[in-house]
Structures are given as C-alpha cells and as structure tokens.
Amino acid sequence: MLKYLAAASLSLLIILPGCNDCDDKGSAEPAPAEKPAAQAPAAPQMNFAQTVWKVEIEDGVSMDEAIESMKLRANTLNMKLVAHQPLSAELKAQGAKNVNRMEIFQFCDAQIAKQMVDTDLTFAAYLPCRIAAVTDPQGKDWLVTLNMDLVMGMAHLTPELQTSAKRVRDSIDEIIHAGAEGAL
Numbered sequence: 001m002l003k004y005l006a007a008a009s010l011s012l013l014i015i016l017p018g019c020n021d022c023d024d025k026g027s028a029e030p031a032p033a034e035k036p037a038a039q040a041p042a043a044p045q046m047n048f049a050q051t052v053w054k055v056e057i058e059d060g061v062s063m064d065e066a067i068e069s070m071k072l073r074a075n076t077l078n079m080k081l082v083a084h085q086p087l088s089a090e091l092k093a094q095g096a097k098n099v100n101r102m103e104i105f106q107f108c109d110a111q112i113a114k115q116m117v118d119t120d121l122t123f124a125a126y127l128p129c130r131i132a133a134v135t136d137p138q139g140k141d142w143l144v145t146l147n148m149d150l151v152m153g154m155a156h157l158t159p160e161l162q163t164s165a166k167r168v169r170d171s172i173d174e175i176i177h178a179g180a181e182g183a184l
Helices: 002-015 063-076 087-093 110-119 121-126 148-154 159-181
Strands: 052-056 080-085 102-108 129-135 141-146
Touching: 052 159, 063 080, 063 102, 063 129, 063 141, 063 159, 087 102, 102 159, 110 121, 110 159, 129 159, 141 148, 141 159, 148 159
Parallel strands: none
Antiparallel strands: 052 141, 080 102, 102 129, 129 141
C-alpha cells in the first residue's frame, strides 16, 4: 500500500502545476510585461491513466471472491455500499455479445460526504466513492478507482477535512486491495 501512496504522491508533484505567478524561489511577483504569454512554459500534461488507481486481481482470486472481499472490508471500515451497477449484465440484457464483466460499486461514509459537500459543492461530483470491477480485453480482472490524491491535492480543505478525506482515501485503498487479494 505504501508504494501505491508514494507513487500517487510523486504523481501529484509531477502533474500539479505550481504557482503560475511565482519566480524560481516561489514568491509571487508579476510576470515581466515584455514576456509574451506564448513563451510561458506549458503546464505539465496529465496522463489520463494517472487519474485512477488500478489493481489487478491476483491469480487464484475470482471476480466474485474479489467483490465479496471488498464488501466485507467496506463493512468493517464503516463504508456503506450505497449502489451497485452491473453494467455488463445490462449490456447482455440489451443483446450485446462478447461483453466482458464490468460492475460499479459505490461506497460512502455519509457524514464525511456531507462535510465535504458543505465545504465545496464540487465534491458532489466525486461522491460516492466508486470502485469498478472490470475484465479487460485480455481477460485480466481489475479493480479501478479514482486517484483520490489528485482530488485532495487540488482541494482547499481544513485540517479536519483533510484528516477525514485521508481516512476515506485509506479506506478505499484498503477495500480495493482486500478485493484484489481475496482477503476475507
């Protein structure tokens, strides 16, 4: 888990731009008038894959076992399963052929969710926390969720909310890894 958090933290340092109006020492000073905007260095581009955490389900662990493990771990962490969308089943019901498994599970700590939305309505778009259980085109099973470190790094949170957000992030990380390992 530590290596995932370290990688995510490093990703934040790489992809989140610094102060656009700061000099090399980090102090804010107006940009020189003679420097045209076209010569300003471009902000680092974010790789789409960096927006999520993907964990491959271990060999010997079925998708059903991974899902059951996630549900059990979520329950022990006080993260309520608030929704489930069996997307591949819906596609098959619509007549689609050769559909790989794809299900979305949504977990939430309602009290923390309320605090986050009360602080910034933007958080509503990220709630509840989603974990997708997906079989890729090569037949490998994955658990995929939002890279919460990115969102937390961009948000302006009070110390109390930062602590709560980290608890949710750590819970989702624990849930996804329990699923991948088939831990009961």
